Amino acid sequence: MAPPKLYLGRKVRALREARKATQAAFAERLGISTSYLNQIENNQRPVSAAVLLGLAEKFQIDIAGMSLGDDDRLLSALSEALVDPIFENYSANLQELKLVAQNAPGLARALISCHQAYRRNSEQLASLNNTLGSSVSTAEPTPYEEVRDFFHFVDNYVHRLDIAAEKIAAEIGIGERETGSALGDRLESRHAVRIARADAKDDAIRRFDRKSKLLLLNPYLPSATRHFQLAFQIGVLELNDEITEIVQAANFHSTEASEICKIGLYNYFAGALLLPYQAFLAEAKALRHDIGLLATQFGASLEQVAHRLSTLQRPGFKGVPVFFARIDRAGNITKRHSAAKLQFARFGGACPLWNVHQAFEAPGRLIRQLAETPDGIRYLSVATEVIKSNGGYRSTPRRYAIALGCEISYAGDFVYADGLDLTSGAAFDPIGTSCRVCERRNCDQRAIPPLKTKLTVDHHVRSALPYTIC
The missing domain is CATH 1.10.10.2910 (Arc Repressor Mutant, subunit A)
Known part of the structure; x- marks a missing residue:
């Protein structure tokens, strides 16, 4: 699969403006034409490998720091908002959404905020019974x-x-x-x-x-x-x-x-x-992200180590981009962060096919999973149960499952990938973000139909689901 094209116009423009350089002067330093730089800044052309190397050499820019991590998170949130049925007359394609996320992030965040307010008010109105006169507002x-x-x-x-x-x-x-x-x-x-x-x-x-x-x-x-x-x-x-x-x-x-x-x-x-940044990052690399050994090395808990791994995003000294999440036994995601392309749903629960749910069934074990999301991106995911208790027999322990993972291209940096067949497509379990936005049509674990899709119901045929997604 060809690597994705990098459209970094906003970041390149911000870099140039921070140095108070004209397009002509900046282009000359990079060894490209002014028109080419103008096209890059307006996301009309992707950034080539030569330009990336030029940015690193001429301006001491960390190439990894020029990644689209922030745009990916914004793109995920925007995509989830726009599948809501209130936008039924508009179907944005991926390129349109990328252009908005990259060139008008403020507008994208404003739209997301409006959608959140709409959902909160809708949920409140749906639940009102005898409280129509309530002054409570969830706008x-x-x-x-x-x-x-x-x-x-x-x-x-x-x-x-x-x-x-x-x-x-x-x-x-x-x-x-x-x-x-x-x-x-x-x-x-x-x-x-x-x-x-x-x-x-x-x-x-x-x-x-x-x-x-x-x-x-x-x-x-x-x-x-x-x-x-x-x-x-x-x-x-x-x-x-x-x-x-x-x-x-x-x-x-x-x-x-x-x-x-x-x-x-x-x-x-x-x-x-x-878990001091540089010392922890060095040990994480040396121990191939073995969270058990890292916890022992630093006298920390598994959750503290896994969470810290998700924060290693210092410019110039970034760690492997990982995702981290913690869920309770009811499936609520109580902590979430992703430096990888995998983004967690802002509404609803996590995919039931994700291995984090299995951790409750295997106390004390670490479960590995190779997974693929509907966009074709593959991941390594590891999950385990953690138990928190502040007392003895009469106390009620709190049980959570934590999950940590990375895109498959980084799997070699993790000890948990050893012995797994990373090349076989059959080894990867299909997972999604959440049922409400997952586009898979043949998942028998689906809890609800995806939004903005039509259903057909055949009274003479019953499969795992009582409907067919058109």
């Missing part, structure tokens, strides 16, 4: 939806926090001494914070008293969770101003969204502190 996105989209469109990488975390990790000796001691010493010496065990009856994981500077931790926390909470507290005490500026710049619609985002950013910092 605005929920706080969690806003925060989810914030991290989604920054590629789950926050450079300012990542650099700060790496600096602090070097100062306190993360990786050179016992992690808990390093974090505890930082809190005590720099902030006069005392760390103590919380009362066994206190169900809080972490409780901090600002006046007494006493940090209470649940006595039943596993070491990885304990370290994460210590790192979180360091973030609260040392990065509050930076995180406040990031949140203010995001212009959230509500105070709730701003506060939730702050928690998310503190969590991001904690993960980056425990």
Whole structure:
């Protein structure tokens, strides 16, 4: 299969304008004609390999950083919105959507926001019974939806926090001494914070008293969770101003969204502190992304390691583009991010054929899957169950399944690809994003028909589905 053509007009134009260069001067540096550069900037012609190499050589640009990752995420969200039946009189082709995502990202995001508001209002009206006079409005996105989209469109990488975390990790000796001691010493010496065990009856994981500077931790926390909470507290005490500026710049619609985002950013910092970027990236490559060995190496949990792998998007030092997700037993996706082309549905559940669901059936095992999406892109996916508990026999453990994977072209960088036949099409399971947008016609695991399709029903024939998709 021929590699996809790269239309990077917006990025090339932004690069030129950042250097305050005219098209003629910029084209001359690249060794191309001004008309060719003009066509590239207007997405009338793709960027050739020679131009990419010229950008890297003349302007020290990371070629991997010129990828269409952000456009892919925006394209996926836009495509999902436009399959809604309200757009039944309009059927956009892929090229049209790419042009909008690449050349008018602000317009694309505005359309997505309008569609989200429409869906929320529609769902509210459908559920109203005796509350027609309610003042509750869902025209605005929920706080969690806003925060989810914030991290989604920054590629789950926050450079300012990542650099700060790496600096602090070097100062306190993360990786050179016992992690808990390093974090505890930082809190005590720099902030006069005392760390103590919380009362066994206190169900809080972490409780901090600002006046007494006493940090209470649940006595039943596993070491990885304990370290994460210590790192979180360091973030609260040392990065509050930076995180406040990031949140203010995001212009959230509500105070709730701003506060939730702050928690998310503190969590991001904690993960980056425990798993410092360059050291973690080097080990991930050396251990071929074996999440079990990485967890042991850094004293972290499998989920912390898998999540961190999805954030390795630093310009000039990118890791393998992976997807990461966490689902609960009801199939709700509670965490999601994809630096790969695989994008998760914004509405509805995940594909039932995806191996992440099987993880609940095989506790303690890591399940591998070769999968292919309807667009023909193939992936390696690994999934396992994780159990979280803060107490003993009477406590109710929380069970999740996590999935981590990459496009098949990167599979050789993962130990999990060993022994799998990556060349046989029959080895790949057909999966989709979600039933509502999946275009497969013959899937017997389909929960609902795809939107914007016609159905026929034959009363004399019954197959796995009671209808046929036209």
